[in-house]
Amino acid sequence: MATKKKNRKVKRLLKKLGVFGGIIVVLLAVLGYLYTSGLLEEWFFPKEEEAPVEGSVEFHFIDVGQGDAALIRTEVGNVLIDAGTNASEEALIAYLKAEGVKELAYAVFTHPHEDHIGGADAVLEYCDVEKVILPDATATTKVFARMMDAIEAEGADLIMAKPEATYRVGDLKLTVLAPIGKDYKDVNNESVVLRAAFGDTSVLFTGDAEDVSEEEMLQRYGKGDPLDCDLLKVGHHGSDSSTTEAFLKAVSPEYAVISCGEGNDYGHPKQSILQRLEAEDVTYWRTDLEGSIVVVSDGENLKKE
Numbered sequence: 022m023a024t025k026k027k028n029r030k031v032k033r034l035l036k037k038l039g040v041f042g043g044i045i046v047v048l049l050a051v052l053g054y055l056y057t058s059g060l061l062e063e064w065f066f067p068k069e070e071e072a073p074v075e076g077s078v079e080f081h082f083i084d085v086g087q088g089d090a091a092l093i094r095t096e097v098g099n100v101l102i103d104a105g106t107n108a109s110e111e112a113l114i115a116y117l118k119a120e121g122v123k124e125l126a127y128a129v130f131t132h133p134h135e136d137h138i139g140g141a142d143a144v145l146e147y148c149d150v151e152k153v154i155l156p157d158a159t160a161t162t163k164v165f166a167r168m169m170d171a172i173e174a175e176g177a178d179l180i181m182a183k184p185e186a187t188y189r190v191g192d193l194k195l196t197v198l199a200p201i202g203k204d205y206k207d208v209n210n211e212s213v214v215l216r217a218a219f220g221d222t223s224v225l226f227t228g229d230a231e232d233v234s235e236e237e238m239l240q241r242y243g244k245g246d247p248l249d250c251d252l253l254k255v256g257h258h259g260s261d262s263s264t265t266e267a268f269l270k271a272v273s274p275e276y277a278v279i280s281c282g283e284g285n286d287y288g289h290p291k292q293s294i295l296q297r298l299e300a301e302d303v304t305y306w307r308t309d310l311e312g313s314i315v316v317v318s319d320g321e322n323l324k325k326e
Contacts, residue, residue: 074192074220074320082254082306082314083116085109087282087289088136091226091254092117093217097191098126101144102215102226103137107164110140114147116313124149126190128177130168131213131228133160138168145171152178154188156200158211182213184241192320194218196247199230201237209257210234216247220320223249225272227256227263235268244271251323252276252316255298255305259290269301276323277305278314285309 081092085105090113093100099122105113117123125148130138144150145168153172159165172179180186188195199214212228225248235256242248253274256263258281277298281289290307298305306314306325315326 076192077320078193078217078219078318080217080224080252080316080318081116081120082278082280082308082316083113084308084313085113085140085280087258087285087287088139089131089228089254089258089280090140091280092120092122093190093193094120094122095191095193095219099124100127100129100190100193100195100217101125101148102129103131103228104128104140104144106136107139110143113140114143117144117147122148125151127152127154127188127195129154129213129215129226131215131226132156132208132211133158133162133165133168134208134229135162135164137228139164141168142171145175145177150175150177152180152188154180154182154197154213156211156213157181157203158208160208192219198225198242198247199234199238201234201241205233207231207233209262212256214238216250219318222251222318222320222323224252224254224316224318224323225250225274226254229257229260229263231257231260231262232265232268235263235265239267239271242271248272250274252278253303255279255290255294257289258285258287259294259307260287261291261293264294264297266297269297269303273301274303276316276325277303278316279305279307279309281307281309283309 076096079094083090086109088105089103090105091102128150182197184201186197196216200211209229209231210233212230214230215226217224248271253272255277259279279290317324
């Protein structure tokens with residue numbers, strides 16, 4: 022009965038308002054549609070479009086044996102992601118010297134495992150480093166202590182990685198996607214996952230992030246941006262604990278790089294991961310077979326040198 026009374030009241034009100042009331046109803050309906058479709062937000066709060074990029078960016082996946090080290094070279098600054106093993110630090114410094122790299126806008130050390138930070142102290146001693154990005158994770162190892170002492174001695178700004186934080190080096194945009202959670206059982210999942218975008222091209226650096234971190238990223242970001250990329254640095258050297266089928270489909274890369282050592286004791290990359298890449302029609306390159314790999318972006322396309 023109460024509902025019928027309310028309906029009668031609404032009808033009487035509309036009758037009194039006449040044509041004017043009908044117009045209000047129609048306008049409210051239109052506004053409701055525009056709001057739910059997102060058009061209202063698009064009209065009044067348009068997204069800023071990225072300005073066209075100039076020049077090129079080089080992505081160097083450096084052969085450091087069973088470890089990770091990648092250099093991003095732009096025309097206005099450089100970024101290093103991981104520093105290989107302690108045994109490979111001389112080869113890493115030699116590579117930087119050959120490339121004429123003496124300054125780093127950012128050094129990113131994805132997580133405190135020796136095969137990723139072994140050469141960190143040598144890099145910090147050789148290069149002028151402005152900022153260092155780390156996950157909120159520690160270790161009791163000597164190599165970790167040497168890295169932290171070197172950061173302090175260098176006087177570089179220390180940044181703890183936070184999801185969706187962004188940094189720029191000229192037209193290169195760096196976005197942190199992980200770690201998202203805390204207190205992981207496996208420190209590999211503490212890995213800083215970084216998306217490097219230049220124009221319409223993008224590269225996803227995943228450190229040793231495993232299925233736990235990958236699932237968290239899928240839950241947070243879903244398919245498409247920001248997970249979608251053109252080139253994937255395959256997680257954990259091609260271990261079958263990373264690069265799940267769901268994650269690979271969401272990232273949907275055209276190319277991939279696997280950083281691992283020739284004849285390593287872990288059997289990396291695993292055959293199951295290679296088959297997964299092939300099933301998704303991903304062209305991949307391996308440092309254990311080809312040595313250091315360089316991919317260049319002009320802002321529209323990626324090309325392996």
